Amino acid sequence: MQNLYLPYQMRIEKIVEESPEKDLKTFELSFLDSQDAVDCKYLPGQFAEVSILGIGEAPFGIASAPCETGLVRFSVKKAGLFTENLHQAEVGDIIGLRGPLGNSWPLEKLKGKDIVIIGGGFAFTTLRSMIRFIIEPKNRKDFGQVDIVYGNRNPGQMLYKEELEEWLTRKDLNLHLTIDKPAEGWQNYVGFVPQITEQVIKPSHNAVSLVCGPPIMIKYTLPVLEKLGLNPERIYTSLEMKMKCGIGMCGRCNIGSKYVCKDGPVFSVAELEKLPSEY
Amino acid sequence: MIVLEKIKEKAKELLAENKVEVVLGFTRGTLPGKCTPYFARKVDEVENFVWEEGCNHNLANYLTKLSQKAAIIVKGCDSRSIINLIKENQITREQVYIIGGTCPSTGECPDCQHQEAVIADYKISEGEGAIEDSFQDVLEFEKLSPEARKEYFYKEASKCIRCYACRNACPACYCKECFVEENLPSWVGKTTGIGDNIIFHLTRAMHVAGRCIDCGACVRACPMGVNLSLLNRKMLKDVQEMFKNVSGLSLDTELALNEYKQDDSQKFLIGGE
Amino acid sequence: MAKYLLTKKDLLIWLKKLQQEYEVLAPVKEKKVYNFGHWDGKSLPDKSYQNTLKPPKDLFFPQHEILLKYKKVKGQRPIIKAADLPEEKRVIFGIRPCDAKSLSLLDKVFLGEEYQDPFYQARRLNTLIISLVCREPKESCFCTQPFSVEGSDIVLFELNDKYLVEPISEKGKNCFPSASYCEADFHIIDKIKEIKINTYEEIASADLTEKLDLIFDSPIWKELQEKCINCGVCSFLCPTCHCFDITDNQQGSKVRNWDSCMFSGFTKQASGHNPRPSGTERLRQRVMHKFKYFPDKYGVVACVGCGRCVEKCPVNLDIRQVLLQIKNGGEKLECRM
Ligand SMILES: Cc1cc2nc3c(=O)[nH]c(=O)nc-3n(C[C@H](O)[C@H](O)[C@H](O)COP(=O)(O)OP(=O)(O)OC[C@H]3O[C@@H](n4cnc5c(N)ncnc54)[C@H](O)[C@@H]3O)c2cc1C
Ligand code: SF4
Ligand code: SF4
């Protein structure tokens, strides 16, 4: 019997300060035991419990993609006990990882479809994983046209800035970056995510959309997507509830009869419409 | 007129004339001998009130959570808690209409010193007045050796399952976030190990010292039969001796630990008097 | 299934024999209250035994349990070890049928298809459950299946000075030397009918689940919860409540502790956002989880009617009354004094 709570041991290889406010860092981790890297197979959209001994554990969406072998990446916003401590960690420190947990973005349902990815703020993490997965040469032919709208309050808050620069130049995806208010030197869109989505995404009956961001952004984006011909069965989002076990036992993360940790975190909007609005 | 009729009459009047939106009292419970808190919002709901053995929960506990103007039917201990809540700015005097009586449920607290409400807008009965607390139980306990006293508390605390019913039933425990829930830093572990349990109970006892009025709500709420009474009453006796203060009797005096006097007793400090 | 007739003496001899191989736990009385404890090898619960104060869940899912132990070593990788699995072989004697059934409900949570909790699993495998059918229900009970064998390996009926023993599971059959005893005839078995069963109608019936489906947004929750003080009594004493928290302590272990959906911080996120900000949502969660969500997921209600929450709620917020009020839209349970 394997102990469900035993974490993989991970070394912090790289820490990237993502925002000028210094409250958002990306951690790149490698497995201390090479066998763990083989065992820990994950899909875009899944999350993991990251742990610091003596402090605790917290769930984070996996921001790296399975094809980036040997490393796992998370982007973490400072919020409370665990995240404060993680932000104090240094390269070379050893932390734990328990997972992968939860379902993933609906890969089967995305195959052969045009894909509309909409992200806001630091919730871009697992969307980044998905995009990275799609543009991997051996996977790219499985998907149709890829459109991405990614918005933030200001340019400084964009996650993965270097990578975004590269993506802007790519022919196999259309990246639309936007910020809420004009800023000096900003060359991309200005406006809220729902507005820009309406502007740049063409109506489609074949597309599937993945949406992740602050609740207010999601609220105003959904009607836009529906207007563009995406019905609730073809819009997916990833939810956040307070979590502890991540395996459907501790009873904390349910919305109605679904445990977000095990039955989610990814749900279609059609599924969510059937659940009580308690999240 | 019998007491219950007086209560009902007053409650109906207050509701009918819109002087309050809700009247807090008791109705009969579902198990023999139990009464349960009841919130009457309509005149005809007033008929469900009872005032009898089993009406022992401390209703003042609900006042801090109610945003409406309320009337409350109180016995001695609830009224004393209300005084303390007003003094600690948790509620205002104007917010609550007090219907005061003499405790109908002394079966469980035979040694009660303040059966009669000490503050009221409307009195439903005249009681016997206060009796001096002899602290017989505490005096006996103080005679024990430190080891024996420790053993006693450890035995009691080891029964605790940390359900926090004692804290949640206590009108003095109104903190929005209790120290047991804080995690930056975390003051006490969440296990029911004896160490964590002792820290929980001692810290709570210290925190309600000078404010606890010995209503026994915590003891009655406890499903495990943990006897917190001795701990509370020891604190009560110490506060009374050191600071000449019994809380919850008057709106005009300060709570013992809320004011500082040059000649305060230092006995509670390690290496004090 | 076959039932065997044993005298009190036979029963003691058999239990003594089991004690040679197993740690036998039985209801032990201390200050008028029963809890499971080490069996003294001679006494059997008398008429005053109705049920234990604490449910038996803590024998499988203890209130706090070490999951991992770790040691940080400066400059080296830390040592992290899974806590040892419990190995003790145990018999639990005298558990009530409702509580035995509660174990089969906990199994659904801790021994799921995808994940199995190793500690719970080890204890379940190492433990033999011998249940003892109630003689008459308590004032607070509302089980409708007093003869339920679910979760029991062996079931015992008390008939005056004799016992009827019915082995249920393979495990139970292997531990009971049936060849040494007489099979009971139907006259004796008929006596079981004299055991008083509860007069309650089935509270958690199908129409309740249907009703719950419709009233998520109803104002009834606010009204029902008004007197609730949001403590942990009802969930901690409930044999089927399984919620827990996981924390690291300073002594080098990761610990799991019982937690409750009635506590204010249960679902509060770091941002301060709380999907269940007040008592209204919390009571609704408790009722919904037991009578709607759990049935949705596993096909059975997560309440066995043991009445612990009824008896011990500090403000007498009676779950039977809550359910009746939901079902009948307002009607209250009369006091049965
Ligand atoms: C599926 C999922 C994916 C997530 N992905 C990311 C991500 O990629 N980047 C990121 O910055 N944040 C993410 N979060 C949120 C992140 O988990 C919380 O910010 C974090 O748990 C806060 O922990 P803390 O100890 O700093 O805060 P505290 O308030 O001190 O929390 C104490 C404990 O409560 C729990 N907790 C508190 N808030 C949350 C929460 N919002 N969600 C879950 N558990 C919580 C955790 O167990 C935490 O350790 C995700 C949450 C979920 C559920
Ligand atoms: S009510 Fe009793 S069991 Fe619950 S926390 Fe208080 S002392 Fe412990
Ligand atoms: S909800 Fe109450 S009656 Fe039902 S199993 Fe739990 S404690 Fe027993």
Ligand code: SF4
């Ligand atoms: S959610 Fe509430 S009712 Fe359900 S198991 Fe957890 S504590 Fe019990």
Ligand code: SF4
């Ligand atoms: S035991 Fe009673 S007061 Fe405590 S949470 Fe449960 S229903 Fe509320």
Ligand code: FES
């Ligand atoms: S996090 Fe424990 S059930 Fe979902």
